[in-house]
Amino acid sequence: MPTTTDRLLLVSGNEVGQRLAQHKNVVQAAVDAGVELIAYTSTLRADTNSTKLAEEHRTTEALIRESGLPYVFLRNGWYIENNTDNLATAFQFGTIDGSAGDGRISGAxxxxxxxxxxxxxxxxxxxxxxxELGGTAYTMTELAAEVAAQSGKPVTYQNLPADEYTQVLLGAGLPAPFAALLVDSDLGISRGELFTTSTDLERLIGRPSTPLTDAVAAAVKTA
Incomplete structure (x- = not known):
């Protein structure tokens, strides 16, 4: 039996640099299907965010607005898992590397x-x-300290110049375009691009976002 979709959640694709065409196809399909509402997972302050990561989000938001569909933009902040999914490397070398400086991250x-x-x-x-969705802010130094406290292992944050961090990522086997994107995102963090004082997330979900301590504790158990 045919089914209809009244409300559609467009989760941004994970092929950065190629996802605009994918998003365009989804938006057109939503228009053709007469969807009543499209929600899109964007990024913090996509309209003014200067990171490369924000470019496709900004263009996708424009596509959705131009489509005439009723919309909601969920401008997600940084996923804490971006920093905790590879703790095994941190435990191996005793550092979490980056170029984020003392920038605060409104992670959830x-x-x-x-x-x-x-x-x-x-x-x-x-x-x-x-x-504008973000949780309790932390710096990478604070994240590393929490990882050390939860694991009982010596882990510190090592802030590197952009070119040195790029070489670290390339040495770990990351493709050059992806390495460049990660470095650019860290530099954005250092400029405050991924920090927000908005309480939208807490108001929507009716509770505080997951504390950094809890998120790190869960990650340490599976590292």
Missing amino acids: TRADFAAAAAVVLTSDGHDGNVY
Whole structure:
């Protein structure tokens, strides 16, 4: 039996640099299907964010606006898992490397952001809203200290110049374009691009975002 979609969640693709065409196809399909609301997982302050990561988000938001569909933009902040998914390397070398300086990151877990999306899709009154979503802020130095405290292993944050961090990532086997994107994102963090004082996330999910201590503790158990 044919099914219809009244509300659609477009989760941004993971092929950075290629996802705009994918997003365009989804938006057109939503228009053709007469979707009543499209929610899109964007990034913090996509309209003014100067990181390369924000470019495709900004263009996708414009595509959605131009489509005429009712929309909601879920401008997700940094996923804490971006910093905790590879703790085995931190334990091996005793450092978490980066170029983020003392920039503060309004991070939250994937589950937190998913909960916000679920609220938007299952309740009314969100049409046309742009939500800046971020959790309790931390620096990479604070993250490393929490990893050390939770694991009992010596882990510190090593802030590197962009060119040195690039070489570290290339030496780890990352493709050059992806390495460049990660370095650019860290430099964005150092400029405050991934920090927000917005309480939109907490208001949507009806609770504080997952504390850094809890997120790190869960990651340490599986590292």
